[in-house]
């Protein structure tokens with residue numbers, strides 16, 4: 369190995385030993401504290417309730433590469449084909465910054481020389497069953513149609529010591545993603561991040577506050593789990609229209 373090759377190998381080893389440094393290398397920037405917490409988590413179930421455009425998919429893409437480095441199999445689910453392609457692109461892009469060699473890549477699957485596989489599927493797919501996974505990633509979970517059916521199909525594929533990571537911006541209270549935050553399940557590591565908690569998103573949050581309805585802003589930026597997702601009227605309007613002094617009229 370030439371001296372240059374040795375230096376590259378050492379840098380790659382250093383990053384493997386420090387997952388946050390590795391994510392910084394992939395991002396070409398500094399991971400936010402919540403991203404570092406997610407990357408370092410060893411919890412069997414990790415649930416990320418995080419604002420739009422905060423870097424959820426970047427976290428999943430980094431975890432995917434780390435599993436490839438261990439030679440494991442990751443199954444990633446996204447609500448739609450387009451998001452599947454995006455996530456595979458992110459993982460492929462990150463892989464170029466490692467010493468792993470890609471042996472096969474399609475729009476849904478990557479295989480590398482460690483024996484690791486990263487398979488991304490749209491949640492609507494009838495072909496979800498039949499895999500065994502070390503890591504399950506579910507992106508935009510609150511937007512997966514028939515979520516109960518889909519999660520019931522994927523959970524048995526996870527190895528006994530496997531991990532599952534759910535990430536989403538919330539979309540109401542009546543879905544399995546919301547349950548991760550309302551059920552007192554002790555083994556879930558929950559991370560909740562509002563857009564207003566992230567300094568680099570300050571200008572964007574201010575713009576969204578002007579452009580979005582109050583309800584949408586509360587959901588997309590403040591990550592509130594509103595009663596039935598997005599109602600036709602803003603919750604504020606409904607709340608202000610209710611006069612607590614007037615009793616219900618029963619006909």
Ligand SMILES: Nc1ncnc2c1ncn2[C@@H]1O[C@H](COP(=O)(O)OP(=O)(O)OP(=O)(O)O)[C@@H](O)[C@H]1O
Pocket residue numbers: 395397398399400403419420421422423424425426427537568
């Ligand atoms: N810590 C960070 N520092 C700088 N840029 C970041 C950081 N994390 C993510 N980004 C960038 O922010 C953009 C959005 O990231 P990403 O797609 O992962 O967000 P997301 O939360 O999945 O968004 P969406 O809600 O639209 O799915 C990308 O360009 C990504 O590279």
Ligand SMILES: [Mg+2]
Pocket residue numbers: 424425507
């Ligand atoms: Mg995303």
